[in-house]
Amino acid sequence: MTSDAPALPLTGLRVLDFAQFLAGPVAALRLCDLGAEVIKVERPQGGDLCRSMVVNDQRLEGNSLVFHTFNRGKKSVTADLKQPADLDRIRALIATADVMIHNFRPGVMDRIGLGYDAVRALNPRLVYGAVSGYGSIGPWRDTPGQDLLVQALSGIAWLNGNADDGPVPTGFAMLDVATAGHLVQGILACLVRRGITGTGGLVEVDLMSAALDMTFEQFTCFLNDDNQQPRRHAQGNANPYQPAPYGIYRATDGWMALAMCPLAKLGDLLDAPQIAAFAQEDAFTRLDEVKAVVSKVLETRPRQHWLEILGAAGVWCAPVLDWPEFAASDGFAALDPLQTIRTPEGAEARTTRCPIRIDGQTLRNPAAAPALGADTAAILTP
Secondary structure, eight states, X not given: OOTTSOOOTTTTOEEEEOOOSSHHHHHHHHHHHTTOEEEEEEOTTTOSGGGGOOSTTOEETTXXXXXXXXXXXXXXXXXXXXXXXXXXXXXXXXXXXXXXXXXXXXXXXXXXXXXXXXXXXXOTTOEEEEEESSOSSSTTTTSOOOHHHHHHHHTGGGTSSOTTSOOOOOSXXXXXHHHHHHHHHHHHHHHHHHHHHSOOEEEEEEHHHHHHHHTHHHHHHHHTTTTOOOOOOSSSOSOTTSOTTOEEEEETTEEEEEOOOOHHHHHHHTTOHHHHTSXXXXXXXXXXXXXXXXXXXXXXXXXXXXXXXXXXXXXOEEEOOOHHHHHTSHHHHHHOOEEEEEOTTSOEEEEEOOSOEXXXXXXXOOBOOOOTTTTHHHXXXX
């Protein structure tokens, strides 16, 4: 972002980020990307626990590098919410805010005195966002709400991998990021309503609901299939409910993805009468047999050979790239998806940029995450 760029949509809004780890801070990050002033409210001792959650042994100015990636561009104040004087200062700050986000377990903020009803009395215009693992009721209410655990409980881990594999989770925190997206949507909706009615609102999201929402297509199939567990394909499984040839296949020099294609057409394009010999209904009823035959054909030639034939015929297919290949691709370069973040001391790291464009403007913010309490005096001093 440059100084002569037009004001972003959320410029002038103040967001208080009480959240830790991923889902809540990522939601606050997206609001920051869109122009809001985001102030992290952290414990004096250690701050957000993610500051010390080092991944891949990577740090920037003493804090975890991943902490910087989803707290970049924010400010930081410290306060001990168990101390009356600090709590009073935070209540005064809340009175100036437009949005407040937290991801404490249900009931914690109420005990502190910063639950929704108490905060609404302080600031009726505030939009209050709460993130939890499993919602505010039920037997899982007070259990740890963490991405991998929710993937395990929700059945997602049994959708990935092939039939003979054990449960396979995704290699990234997809539910945290999806939940953050839901929170941003709800907050923005309440801000629009506030512009009409003048009052704020309560937005509640949870990782388990995000898991169900992300798998709504497959879960709907499950619900309307006598609640039978979906059967993963013997090989190349990519979606247990999609017919053959949908999946991932090995060529002589790499892997390729092949989506929907009528078997007769596929057999003709691949010069494989053994594929064309299957009836189209076999794509469902004999899918493992069909995929085994397709696999034997595709593993005989380089993947680019097949991709050129299939792509020219309008068949949906693509190479399976690893990250070095992806990062070196022309498509990656055209997207221009990276930015460099820097601390005030000059340490820097590369990371991704905001995925949203506004009025043709690509959104970047070069500021790394704030040092713990860096803005306490400027913001909390009367």
